[in-house]
Amino acid sequence: MKQNKLYAFLVPVISVIIALLIASVIILSVGKNPIEAYSIMIVGAFGGSEQIADTLVKMTPLLLTGLAVGFGFRAGIFNIGAEGQMTMGALLGAVVAMNIGSVPSVIAIPICIISGMIGGALWASIAGFLKAFTGAHEVITTIMLNWIAVNLSSFMVTGPLAVGSGTPKSPEIADSAKLPVVLKVQASEMSIAIFIAVVVAIIMYVYLEKTTSGYELKGVGFNPYAAEYGGISIKKSIIMTMAISGALAGMAGIVDILGVPPNRFVGELSGGRGFDGIAIALIGRNNPIGIIFAALLIAALRTGSNAMQVQAQIPDDIVSIIQGIVIFLVASERIVYSLMQLTKRKKGSAAA
Amino acid sequence: MESNMKENIDYSSYAVVMKDIVKQFPSVLANDKVNFFVKKGAIHALVGENGAGKSTLMNQLYGLYSPNSGEIYINGEKCKIKGPKDAIKYGIGMVHQHFMLIDNQTVYENVVLGLEPKKGVFLNRKKAKKEVKNLSEKYGLQVDIDSKIEDISVGMQQRVEILKILYRGADILIFDEPTAVLTPQETDELFEVMKLLQARGKTIIFITHKLYEVMAITEKVTVMRLGKVTGEIDTKDTNPKQLATMMVGREVLLRVEKDAPKLGKKILSVSNLWVKDNRRLNAVKGVNLEIKAGEILGIAGVAGNGQTEFVEAITGLRKAEDGKIILNGIDITNFSPLQIREQGITHIPEDRIKRGLIEEYPVYYNMILGKHEEKPFSENGFLNSRFITDYSTKLVEKYDVRPRNINMLAGNLSGGNQQKMVVARELDNTPSQPKMAVISQPTRGLDIGAIEYIHKTIISMRDKGIGILLISMELDEIFSLSDRIIVFFEGETIGEVTPDEITREEIGLMMAGSKNVFHSTERGESDETK
Ligand SMILES: Nc1ncnc2c1ncn2[C@@H]1O[C@H](COP(=O)(O)OP(=O)(O)O)[C@@H](O)[C@H]1O
Ligand SMILES: [Mg+2]
Numbered sequence: 003m004k005q006n007k008l009y010a011f012l013v014p015v016i017s018v019i020i021a022l023l024i025a026s027v028i029i030l031s032v033g034k035n036p037i038e039a040y041s042i043m044i045v046g047a048f049g050g051s052e053q054i055a056d057t058l059v060k061m062t063p064l065l066l067t068g069l070a071v072g073f074g075f076r077a078g079i080f081n082i083g084a085e086g087q088m089t090m091g092a093l094l095g096a097v098v099a100m101n102i103g104s105v106p107s108v109i110a111i112p113i114c115i116i117s118g119m120i121g122g123a124l125w126a127s128i129a130g131f132l133k134a135f136t137g138a139h140e141v142i143t144t145i146m147l148n149w150i151a152v153n154l155s156s157f158m159v160t161g162p163l164a165v166g167s168g169t170p171k172s173p174e175i176a177d178s179a180k181l182p183v184v185l186k187v188q189a190s191e192m193s194i195a196i197f198i199a200v201v202v203a204i205i206m207y208v209y210l211e212k213t214t215s216g217y218e219l220k221g222v223g224f225n226p227y228a229a230e231y232g233g234i235s236i237k238k239s240i241i242m243t244m245a246i247s248g249a250l251a252g253m254a255g256i257v258d259i260l261g262v263p264p265n266r267f268v269g270e271l272s273g274g275r276g277f278d279g280i281a282i283a284l285i286g287r288n289n290p291i292g293i294i295f296a297a298l299l300i301a302a303l304r305t306g307s308n309a310m311q312v313q314a315q316i317p318d319d320i321v322s323i324i325q326g327i328v329i330f331l332v333a334s335e336r337i338v339y340s341l342m343q344l345t346k347r348k349k350g351s352a353a354a
Numbered sequence: 355m356e357s358n359m360k361e362n363i364d365y366s367s368y369a370v371v372m373k374d375i376v377k378q379f380p381s382v383l384a385n386d387k388v389n390f391f392v393k394k395g396a397i398h399a400l401v402g403e404n405g406a407g408k409s410t411l412m413n414q415l416y417g418l419y420s421p422n423s424g425e426i427y428i429n430g431e432k433c434k435i436k437g438p439k440d441a442i443k444y445g446i447g448m449v450h451q452h453f454m455l456i457d458n459q460t461v462y463e464n465v466v467l468g469l470e471p472k473k474g475v476f477l478n479r480k481k482a483k484k485e486v487k488n489l490s491e492k493y494g495l496q497v498d499i500d501s502k503i504e505d506i507s508v509g510m511q512q513r514v515e516i517l518k519i520l521y522r523g524a525d526i527l528i529f530d531e532p533t534a535v536l537t538p539q540e541t542d543e544l545f546e547v548m549k550l551l552q553a554r555g556k557t558i559i560f561i562t563h564k565l566y567e568v569m570a571i572t573e574k575v576t577v578m579r580l581g582k583v584t585g586e587i588d589t590k591d592t593n594p595k596q597l598a599t600m601m602v603g604r605e606v607l608l609r610v611e612k613d614a615p616k617l618g619k620k621i622l623s624v625s626n627l628w629v630k631d632n633r634r635l636n637a638v639k640g641v642n643l644e645i646k647a648g649e650i651l652g653i654a655g656v657a658g659n660g661q662t663e664f665v666e667a668i669t670g671l672r673k674a675e676d677g678k679i680i681l682n683g684i685d686i687t688n689f690s691p692l693q694i695r696e697q698g699i700t701h702i703p704e705d706r707i708k709r710g711l712i713e714e715y716p717v718y719y720n721m722i723l724g725k726h727e728e729k730p731f732s733e734n735g736f737l738n739s740r741f742i743t744d745y746s747t748k749l750v751e752k753y754d755v756r757p758r759n760i761n762m763l764a765g766n767l768s769g770g771n772q773q774k775m776v777v778a779r780e781l782d783n784t785p786s787q788p789k790m791a792v793i794s795q796p797t798r799g800l801d802i803g804a805i806e807y808i809h810k811t812i813i814s815m816r817d818k819g820i821g822i823l824l825i826s827m828e829l830d831e832i833f834s835l836s837d838r839i840i841v842f843f844e845g846e847t848i849g850e851v852t853p854d855e856i857t858r859e860e861i862g863l864m865m866a867g868s869k870n871v872f873h874s875t876e877r878g879e880s881d882e883t884k
Binding site: 134212214215217218220221224225227228229230231232233234235 | 669671690691692695696701703708709711713714715719723724725726727730735736737739828
């Protein structure tokens with residue numbers, strides 16, 4: 003048991019180290035000093051309160067979409083539609099937030115967040131029902147739903163919701179719905195969103211590890227035949243998994259509007275972060291706590307890479323490379339595992 | 355005593371002599387001064403419970419392990435076997451418990467692999483095929499030469515393994531638990547092959563723990579227990595009871611003792627049940643049966659005659675197309691598996707890996723599958739982990755699941771221990787006593803010691819007034835547990851008998867579809883004067 007946990011922790015860590023080593027070879031090959039590059043990157047991501055704020059703001063939606071995808075994986079569902087669910091959550095949540103008026107924030111904020119979650123959950127449930135009742139594969143249906151969401155949101159933002167001229171945008175949300183800011187340094191401001199997201203991760207951990215329902219969902223993910231035999235309804239489990247996964251993605255969408263200026267719905271807002279969720283879930287090995295660290299890692303790489311680009315003229319593509327290698331290694335953990343076995347055996351054979 | 359005598363005997367009449375073999379693994383002494391003598395041309399049984407050290411002993415004969423100490427003589431000649439290559443040189447071949455064939459190659463390619471007849475640098479396919487065909491005819495080993503391994507049955511794969519070692523010129527053949535993977539019919543076929551091999555002068559070492567197989571085909575038996583030889587005896591001078599005692603180290607009841615059933619009210623009644631199989635063909639065709647509280651109804655039949663689909667319909671895992679299933683007066687036809695469990699039916703599934711357990715879950719989570727929603731396993735939506743831990747620790751002890759580690763993933767347990775885990779879960783009375791138990795192949799892959807315990811448990815459930823439906827491919831099991839037996843043939847019930855009015859052979863005929871046997875036993879039944 004202990005060994006399993008240690009191993010689950012070691013695989014991503016070793017993968018990151020290997021990725022950084024490989025990337026440093028690339029940095030060397032373009033004639034730069036990798037140690038310098040990495041120290042600029044670390045300073046760029048964590049060097050001061052402004053940098054930390056930037057990193058944590060970037061991390062929030064990554065964490066939530068990572069949780070969304072990871073939750074699906076745990077129950078054997080490949081939710082590729084976090085992107086669309088995020089958009090729909092933002093849309094529904096934003097509409098509520100624009101019209102909520104001047105109720106106290108303690109009421110307005112939860113209502114808006116829940117609306118966003120419902121938006122994402124409903125959108126995902128379409129794929130859930132299709133899978134449960136017709137067997138349509140969720141990868142196909144969620145990808146199609148992504149496209150519908152993109153087009154629906156640009157229609158809304160250029161039509162019914164449009165205000166002003168220039169780039170399409172919705173009206174600003176009510177002040178009462180904006181998330182309180184906890185840290186404001188120059189241009190960067192950080193809301194309480196990151197704390198909400200971390201709490202959600204912890205709740206998900208407790209749900210998966212401690213509750214009867216979590217036991218059932220994971221059981222279906224591992225072996226649906228045995229789960230069915232054990233009296234667990236596969237259909238119910240699929241629909242529930244999709245809805246919860248969608249709710250988490252929807253939350254990522256709405257929190258980004260409630261907590262980050264300009265606090266408007268601007269259409270296709272998620273900029274690929276829905277797909278980042280897949281990468282983060284993989285790196286975090288679908289464990290909510292692991293996903294927290296994975297989201298932090300990716301967010302830090304991204305803020306840090308800006309600094310690296312500006313100060314050391316190293317293209318920020320290097321971050322994509324690092325991210326790619328980490329994902330590759332974690333996904334093909336067997337390789338890392340056999341490397342670990344090999345070193346163990348070397349030590350072992352000396353004793354034998 | 356006997357081994358002392360053998361000191362003076364000329365070893366040349368023995369195909370195999372293994373003397374004082376010691377094999378120490380890091381944590382166990384797997385062979386402790388083992389003496390093993392096999393006469394030329396014999397079929398010699400090596401029996402013992404799982405973990406007794408049989409495979410280890412044979413792996414040393416085959417050169418896979420080398421003994422820490424001890425001597426090996428082949429045909430009277432002392433030799434050191436350093437690897438399978440050496441073993442083959444000495445004419446030793448082994449069919450392992452797990453086959454070692456290449457799935458996507460044909461039967462004949464697998465047989466000649468490594469010794470291919472060549473034409474230039476290429477495989478001479480024509481010659482290879484002809485040689486394999488001749489060999490298969492000579493020993494009655496029927497195989498489809500051109501089929502891929504992945505497309506043929508397990509029984510045929512085993513014949514390919516045998517051909518492979520014969521092709522390499524083996525005279526001493528080691529079969530490591532060959533019947534564990536076979537159906538009763540395939541087992542009979544294998545025995546025919548073994549007899550033919552013997553007639554052609556081969557020596558056979560036959561590992562098993564099914565005692566009637568020992569009685570059926572061997573001349574001599576060596577029994578092992580905990581790494582030691584506990585007996586060597588001529589088969590004709592022994593009986594299953596004595597062998598079982600030597601294997602387990604205490605007296606074992608091969609047939610559980612039971613009183614006449616105390617029948618209660620009707621628990622289950624199935625009328626005109628129709629069920630389709632995965633190919634949407636009718637698998638169960640209008641079956642009627644009843645089970646009373648406190649009785650065991652056994653279902654016998656060759657695999658694939660509708661038993662699986664029948665059980666799945668009763669337990670809610672497969673749709674009933676027509677007919678009714680009534681439990682205690684409640685119509686449970688096409689209830690969900692959960693509803694059926696709630697009505698008090700517990701179920702040991704025939705396929706433990708597919709249905710019975712979740713390999714990725716630890717033992718303690720598997721011990722609650724199907725009960726996980728009930729108090730005290732779960733309260734207010736949360737799993738009660740303290741109770742679950744204590745409960746599974748208790749069950750693992752009671753049903754002797756090894757190792758005693760509830761944190762181990764179920765997928766890492768051996769097959770027998772997985773089975774014990776599933777049986778423990780389904781036959782335990784926590785949180786409430788079931789009304790009825792549907793039990794499929796409960797002892798598949800288990801030792802006689804464990805079988806005895808599970809059989810006793812099943813009988814004691816019966817005596818508590820639970821109705822039991824027992825499905826098993828082991829006729830012995832059906833015979834020793836059932837109060838009534840129903841035979842399935844092609845989706846229909848072809849007869850109902852009681853175990854004391856029919857013989858193994860007669861029921862075998864019924865399983866093959868003969869109704870005449872049934873009529874003759876009916877006559878026998880009315881003939882009560884004798
Ligand atoms: N390669 C091995 N390494 C360590 N222990 C082993 C190994 N092979 C077998 N054992 C142990 O040796 C004992 C005898 O095993 P085995 O010969 O496979 O028994 P059998 O074939 O009679 O069931 C068991 O306790 C088993 O766990
Ligand atoms: Mg063995």
